[in-house]
Amino acid sequence: MTFDIMMPFYGRVDHFKAAVASVRAQDEPDWRLVVVDDVYPDLSAGEWLVGLGDPRITYVRNETNLRPSRNYRKCVDLMTSEFSMLMGCDDVMLPGFLTRVSELIAEFPEASIVQVGVEPIDVNGKKHLPISDRVKAWVRPRGPYPRVLQGEELASSLLRGNWSYFPSVVWRVSELKDPGFRTDLDVVQDLEMLLQITERGGSLVLDDEVEFQYRRHGQSYSAITGPDGSKFDQERAVFAEATRAMDSLGWHKAARTARLHLTSRLHALTELPASIKARNRRGMRALARHAFGPSASDPGRLRPEA
Numbered sequence: 001m002t003f004d005i006m007m008p009f010y011g012r013v014d015h016f017k018a019a020v021a022s023v024r025a026q027d028e029p030d031w032r033l034v035v036v037d038d039v040y041p042d043l044s045a046g047e048w049l050v051g052l053g054d055p056r057i058t059y060v061r062n063e064t065n066l067r068p069s070r071n072y073r074k075c076v077d078l079m080t081s082e083f084s085m086l087m088g089c090d091d092v093m094l095p096g097f098l099t100r101v102s103e104l105i106a107e108f109p110e111a112s113i114v115q116v117g118v119e120p121i122d123v124n125g126k127k128h129l130p131i132s133d134r135v136k137a138w139v140r141p142r143g144p145y146p147r148v149l150q151g152e153e154l155a156s157s158l159l160r161g162n163w164s165y166f167p168s169v170v171w172r173v174s175e176l177k178d179p180g181f182r183t184d185l186d187v188v189q190d191l192e193m194l195l196q197i198t199e200r201g202g203s204l205v206l207d208d209e210v211e212f213q214y215r216r217h218g219q220s221y222s223a224i225t226g227p228d229g230s231k232f233d234q235e236r237a238v239f240a241e242a243t244r245a246m247d248s249l250g251w252h253k254a255a256r257t258a259r260l261h262l263t264s265r266l267h268a269l270t271e272l273p274a275s276i277k278a279r280n281r282r283g284m285r286a287l288a289r290h291a292f293g294p295s296a297s298d299p300g301r302l303r304p305e306a
Helices: 013-024 044-051 067-077 097-107 131-139 151-160 173-177 189-199 230-249 252-260 262-277 281-292
Strands: 003-009 031-037 057-061 083-086 113-121 147-150 170-172 203-215
Touching (some): 003 013, 003 067, 003 097, 031 067, 097 203, 151 189, 151 230, 170 173, 189 230, 262 281
Parallel strands (some): 003 031, 003 083
Antiparallel strands (some): 113 170, 147 203
């Protein structure tokens, strides 16, 4: 089975080259890499990629900047395999990633999602464990691994704290194509998609073998949208929608978890010092509202067209 690796690109060229090199170094050679350049100003990345002359690699450059979610939707449209992923253009696959994923899919053929073990690294590629990743490790379901999670157990766990790492998640493509990533979310679209699939009865296979390195750095989209509060505006909307969806399914424990979203509130508090230092009044108000205010009213599941 040829494995699809989609890589939305907009970022540092050196990190991008390391990401591509890690794909080419896989023990399992049956893969297809599609890089979708979201009009990054430096053209050298695409030129370098094409110059590799690797027939397994396809380079696509958008005509206009689509921003994260619309570019993800485009990547999903280009998927042709049964399973695929949206790998970060600054992350690193360890050599056994695809081999391990293939083993897990063979062992759990009905799985909708596969999450392998992940090691956070810093901007220079060194092991790095900031508070956000310590919290992920704390809320992550315990073993024995690999284990299958689904239903209210999976929903409650993700709503308590999203312990998955979006760029390393392997998705069953049929689950992604309909209805696709929401275009009104630029930061928490992965959590919303995980919840969608869970609500529809999908399952997630969680493993602890570390086969992927996730890069944390201050210029990531998530890092930038934390102190200004916009990330948490989106989280509030997702938690409000999840509260209603979980109650409608009779998953009342999950609904309570979504309504409280304690871990997300605490995360907002950790972003307040940076917002105060920057004298970002809007950010301060948004972060304080998210940390201490009531849950947002449910705006409904609006899904603008791509």
